[in-house]
Amino acid sequence: MSGGLSVSFTSMICSVSRSVDMRVTIVIPARYESSRFPGKPFAQLKGASGTERSLLERTVNAALAVCPTIEVVVATDDSRIADAARSAGARSTITSSLCLNGTERCAAAIEDGAVDADVIVNLQGDAPLTPPSAIAALISEMSTDPTVMVATAMTRCGSDTVTRLRADEAAGRIGGTTVVTDGAGDALYFSKRLLPYGGGSVECPIFLHLGLYAYRRRALLHYAALPPAPLEAAEGLEQLRFLDERIPMRMVEISEPAGGLWEVNNPGDIYIVEQALALRGIA
Template identity: 50%
Template sequence: MKTLIVIPARYASTRYPGKPLVGLRGPDGVEKSLVQRSWEAGRSVPGITRVVVATDDDRIRTAAEAFGAEVVMTPETCRNGTERCAAALDVLGRDWDVVVNLQGDAPLTPPWFIEALVEAMAAHPQAAVATPVLRCDRTTLESFREDRRAGRVGGTTAVFDAAGDALYFSKEVLPYTGRDFAEGETVPVFHHVGVYAYRPAALASYAGWPEGALERWEGLEQLRFMERGVKVACVEVDARGAEFWELNNPVDVARLEAILARRG
């Protein structure tokens, strides 16, 4: 499988301006930018053909080139990471089996999450889009609830059918449970991991569609596919004991640094 990883990085984030250049201190005391840690995560995935950072900002381009990344400049008009991946293909060409969108706020994404996505696309050549989902444990579920109680837009949850195709994604905690869970009890909430695998043709179609109503209200780019009748395959992944969280808000910097420290 000829696989391209694109890391979309936008400086002018609505909720967190300058987020790609925010520093994250590792257990060795070294601080690296969010986009660098995301690029290193992409580079750690076996079997990937090429990894690029896609941005419209010279500050991000300068920082990324300084740590050795290949950078593709894309238009300021890109409204989300999927549109930016589509724009990157306008520069790089469409001769790819799979294009992976490793969003620049998810540097803790384990390499086997991406491997599982690519394997799912190889096993199901009819699949246009796939994304990983991770069953929440009690701690992650409480983190979701804490964000909602504080009025923060945090992580995303996913619900899907028996075939694994997405029914909906939301910034709310879905499905509603209304109770706490005991130690060892199965939690029926799935954390959507913000990584996507696409066929180049799916990206080309996406770029030509207007923003969908649900996409706009939720602020979730993948809903545009669903609003157009394109199935999004949810690939359940195993954390294998690794903690996972994205950087959505300033408060998440401390969360991510604590996870990095525990990883050692």
């Protein structure tokens, strides 16, 4: 996908949320402290023009590109991030430092009264390569099927992505999260290891989970009222709390865009993301 969106595509995204009078807010949870990458929101990434922009600004820009009528809010516990979010064009809200993960931070933004929406899209602050079409696909899934409480995105890994994931796993780095699904398209399990074992072929693909969720308001607040699940703590994956509570998570498959989809989990990921930004022509 190129750096811009066509008028018709932008109109299509906006009409999805208006079609059933569904209030949607995109929330970007972000924190300064990170065991693997302290100060990550302010890491500088070069785009196609050679211009450096912070990881936070690039993620905010990805959210703002979805639809001009959908509000974008950065939820953080750090005033520096809140100030930078406002400078980038998003609204910001300070949430408790006790939030254990981004999902809890999204819920805190509701509980604090900073966000009032029927559907909350959680765009993680380290995922600037998320295409607007992926966000639109989740919003569409929520609007067309009222039984879906939580939707999240995945993409079928190409050979380059599988190679990177295997290299990271061999080196002891966390390079991404994979997911396996049931026949109905709901998640069975997520892991920071490659799933399934022996996957990667056309017959048995590996799906990369994207740091992107859409929640019904009540499902998000219910999540925040639950204690962390044992598997959630073991894997370090917040979404496993939903599965532990037997709340289905609808997986929405999107096509892998040019340059692939990669989050900034480690400093070494910056080069990969910069390559993708250049390939897509994102300044």
